[in-house]
Amino acid sequence: MTLDTTPMGTAVRIVSIEGSDVLTLRLMEMGMVPGAPARVVKSAPLGDPIQICLGDYHLALRRNEARTITVALCD
Amino acid sequence: MSAATETLSGSQVRPPSFQDLRRPLTVAVAGNPNTGKTSLFNTLTGLRQKVANYPGVTVESKLGQWSLAPDCLVRVIDLPGLYSLEATSLDEQIARDVLLGRTAKIARPDVVIVTVDATNLTRNLYLATQLIETELPMVVALTMFDLAERSKLRIDVTKLSEALGVSVVPVVAKRRGGIDDLGRAVLSAAAAGTRQKPDWCFAIPNPNGSRLVSNTSRESWQELLTARYRWIEKVVAEATDSDATRQASISERIDAFVTHKFLGPVILVLVMLLIFQTIFSWANLPMNLIDHVFSALGAGLRTHFPPGILTDLLVDGVIAGVGGVLVFLPQILLLFLFITLLEDSGYMARAAFLMDRLMRAFGLHGKAFVPLLSSFACAVPGIMATRTIENPKDRLATIMIAPFMSCSARLPVYTLMIAAFFSGQKVLGFISLGALMILGMYLLGIGVAIIVAWMLKHTILNAPSPPFMMELPPYRLPNFANVAHTLLARVGVFLKQAGTVIMAISILMWVLVTFPRASATEAGNDHATRVENSYAGQAGRLIEPVIAPLGFDWKIGIALISSFAARETVISTLSIVYRVGDDSGAESTSLVAAMRKAKRADGSTVWTPLVALSLMVFFVLACQCMSTVAIVRRETNSWRWPLFMISYMLVLAYVASLITYQGGRLLGPG
Numbered sequence: 001m002t003l004d005t006t007p008m009g010t011a012v013r014i015v016s017i018e019g020s021d022v023l024t025l026r027l028m029e030m031g032m033v034p035g036a037p038a039r040v041v042k043s044a045p046l047g048d049p050i051q052i053c054l055g056d057y058h059l060a061l062r063r064n065e066a067r068t069i070t071v072a073l074c075d
Numbered sequence: 076m077s078a079a080t081e082t083l084s085g086s087q088v089r090p091p092s093f094q095d096l097r098r099p100l101t102v103a104v105a106g107n108p109n110t111g112k113t114s115l116f117n118t119l120t121g122l123r124q125k126v127a128n129y130p131g132v133t134v135e136s137k138l139g140q141w142s143l144a145p146d147c148l149v150r151v152i153d154l155p156g157l158y159s160l161e162a163t164s165l166d167e168q169i170a171r172d173v174l175l176g177r178t179a180k181i182a183r184p185d186v187v188i189v190t191v192d193a194t195n196l197t198r199n200l201y202l203a204t205q206l207i208e209t210e211l212p213m214v215v216a217l218t219m220f221d222l223a224e225r226s227k228l229r230i231d232v233t234k235l236s237e238a239l240g241v242s243v244v245p246v247v248a249k250r251r252g253g254i255d256d257l258g259r260a261v262l263s264a265a266a267a268g269t270r271q272k273p274d275w276c277f278a279i280p281n282p283n284g285s286r287l288v289s290n291t292s293r294e295s296w297q298e299l300l301t302a303r304y305r306w307i308e309k310v311v312a313e314a315t316d317s318d319a320t321r322q323a324s325i326s327e328r329i330d331a332f333v334t335h336k337f338l339g340p341v342i343l344v345l346v347m348l349l350i351f352q353t354i355f356s357w358a359n360l361p362m363n364l365i366d367h368v369f370s371a372l373g374a375g376l377r378t379h380f381p382p383g384i385l386t387d388l389l390v391d392g393v394i395a396g397v398g399g400v401l402v403f404l405p406q407i408l409l410l411f412l413f414i415t416l417l418e419d420s421g422y423m424a425r426a427a428f429l430m431d432r433l434m435r436a437f438g439l440h441g442k443a444f445v446p447l448l449s450s451f452a453c454a455v456p457g458i459m460a461t462r463t464i465e466n467p468k469d470r471l472a473t474i475m476i477a478p479f480m481s482c483s484a485r486l487p488v489y490t491l492m493i494a495a496f497f498s499g500q501k502v503l504g505f506i507s508l509g510a511l512m513i514l515g516m517y518l519l520g521i522g523v524a525i526i527v528a529w530m531l532k533h534t535i536l537n538a539p540s541p542p543f544m545m546e547l548p549p550y551r552l553p554n555f556a557n558v559a560h561t562l563l564a565r566v567g568v569f570l571k572q573a574g575t576v577i578m579a580i581s582i583l584m585w586v587l588v589t590f591p592r593a594s595a596t597e598a599g600n601d602h603a604t605r606v607e608n609s610y611a612g613q614a615g616r617l618i619e620p621v622i623a624p625l626g627f628d629w630k631i632g633i634a635l636i637s638s639f640a641a642r643e644t645v646i647s648t649l650s651i652v653y654r655v656g657d658d659s660g661a662e663s664t665s666l667v668a669a670m671r672k673a674k675r676a677d678g679s680t681v682w683t684p685l686v687a688l689s690l691m692v693f694f695v696l697a698c699q700c701m702s703t704v705a706i707v708r709r710e711t712n713s714w715r716w717p718l719f720m721i722s723y724m725l726v727l728a729y730v731a732s733l734i735t736y737q738g739g740r741l742l743g744p745g
Binding site for chain 2: 048
């Protein structure tokens with residue numbers, strides 16, 4: 001499952017990021033490392049970008065980038 | 076403060092290496108964006124600070140002085156926020172270069188205070204641990220400590236400090252809590268000098284100093300980065316104890332309205348409406364007050380000084396010119412007040428979140444929303460705010476269209492034209508025509524900006540759409556001191572501008588309008604003839620054939636020429652040309668009245684509503700601002716872009732003004 005298709009409000013964990021080097025580096029620096037807890041909060045009125053709760057803070061991300069992030073459901 | 080003083084005066088404690096420095100200590104405040112960095116900087120320095128000024132400075136950072144102890148004044152630099160030493164935006168590069176001593180003009184700081192948001196430890200410690208690895212003397216300032224306590228997050232500061240290997244000081248900037256401790260920690264860090272490398276190190280090897288991801292295999296840097304986070308998570312887990320009611324939940328509840336599918340855009344429109352309403356109605360009272368003060372000043376000078384050229388210069392040149400511009404200080408203050416409040420409360424990020432999809436349709440980035448909104452106050456800070464946009468082509472496109480946002484300097488022009496030719500008229504019986512016209516001018520600027528952005532992004536600035544990644548910081552009550560500091564800085568810049576550039580131009584225009592003086596014996600030696608024969612009049616006559624199709628006569632031409640330095644000078648120039656400072660009767664003192672009475676050679680009136688509209692359109696689109704040109708030159712590091720900007724905007728302004736005037740004449744009787 002990728003982050004752009006994750007249903008709103010579902011608690012997930014980051015598995016991996018398959019984006020470009022620069023994008024992946026920044027996402028990981030912002031805390032999107034494998035195992036980090038995340039949750040899709042909502043999408044903007046026009047459907048894009050989406051708001052993600054990542055650990056202790058919130059991040060806005062476009063669906064294009066969210067698509068590169070693989071996540072797994074929390075047990 | 077007393078504790079710090081005691082410690083410092085004890086001779087055995089006084090750090091010897093600090094004494095040997097024999098120069099003031101330089102401390103840089105660094106940290107993630109939205110971590111209370113600027114609050115801390117303001118608390119440390121109070122009013123002893125300055126924003127490095129616009130033209131000619133390569134690094135924009137706030138400098139201040141912190142009287143850390145008696146006889147110990149410390150230079151403090153407030154750096155732009157950054158998430159990592161692997162800078163992706165220009166803002167981050169600037170901060171990193173100062174921290175690593177790569178900036179030619181700014182010496183490497185002696186001590187770095189890194190702000191760490193106590194409510195978001197893990198991500199904040201990412202940058203902090205990177206900085207600790209640089210071996211620079213360092214102190215961690217744990218900000219938002221009161222918020223962490225309130226959300227029942229207990230942080231064991233000693234444990235955190237032991238794990239990191241540097242002092243950790245909790246601070247509550249607005250109550251000055253922890254500031255003395257921070258001072259002591261900074262002094263002992265300075266005394267200790269360069270630290271040992273910590274026994275943990277996750278720095279990604281980067282031998283060439285270039286972007287590290289190209290030097291190291293993807294697997295290896297991902298592994299190191301993850302290891303750093305694992306280590307931080309372990310440290311945080313050991314040093315904190317939480318009853319886990321996340322502070323973010325309040326922000327989420329506010330967001331339920333503010334970024335709601337339907338309510339969100341409605342609120343955004345209402346917020347913008349409130350801003351404009353305030354600027355146009357509430358600002359009137361102080362504006363009238365300032366206007367009266369300057370009128371009285373001019374009249375007073377006339378009565379107390381002997382008539383002559385010096386009095387003319389003072390009243391018609393200096394007072395009419397500078398006063399005409401200072402009147403707009405309340406409007407400018409209110410606009411900046413709103414923008415600062417929106418920024419500090421966390422709303423700006425939400426606005427960018429709401430607008431990103433729409434902005435992308437025009438090839439722009441959601442992050443461009445904030446700089447463009449700021450440009451409604453002034454394009455200069457707006458253009459500087461584009462530094463947060465990572466992609467250079469997106470940043471350039473945003474810079475190129477920022478001057479189309481109707482800035483506060485255009486307001487006086489619109490206000491004057493409306494007061495003179497459209498005041499008191501209503502549409503549908505209750506909407507003021509003036510307000511509608513101003514809204515129209517703003518929309519014209521936005522519309523043209525969108526078209527130009529789209530064209531630029533599909534031609535010379537074509538690039539794939541960059542990733543959009545933006546923190547949505549928790550909502551916070553704006554800090555009063557921060558807002559006051561920002562406003563004071565803005566007032567300072569504006570007053571400086573009014574006192575220097577605008578005064579100089581006012582005097583210059585007065586001279587050009589007054590000389591050469593026709594001899595007194597000549598027939599028809601009234602003001603109008605004198606202006607016509609003056610240097611300015613000759614220049615106005617020279618360009619009259621070019622601007623006549625726009626509906627402008629040579630007197631407006633004089634005002635146009637002077638307005639290319641700064642838009643608001645058009646008013647001071649018109650005041651001088653129409654000799655408004657001359658106090659020969661209650662009615663004739665008003666510029667509005669003078670403009671209404673002005674006649675062409677053939678006896679027809681110069682100013683018709685259509686001429687006023689044509690002039691307003693010209694002012695929406697033309698790039699008449701030296702400061703903007705200077706800042707674009709600096710931010711793009713070339714003359715190519717500012718020259719391109721001046722020329723294409725001038726062409727657009729001319730064409731649009733031509734269409735307005737000639738089209739209007741075809742449709743009706745002028």
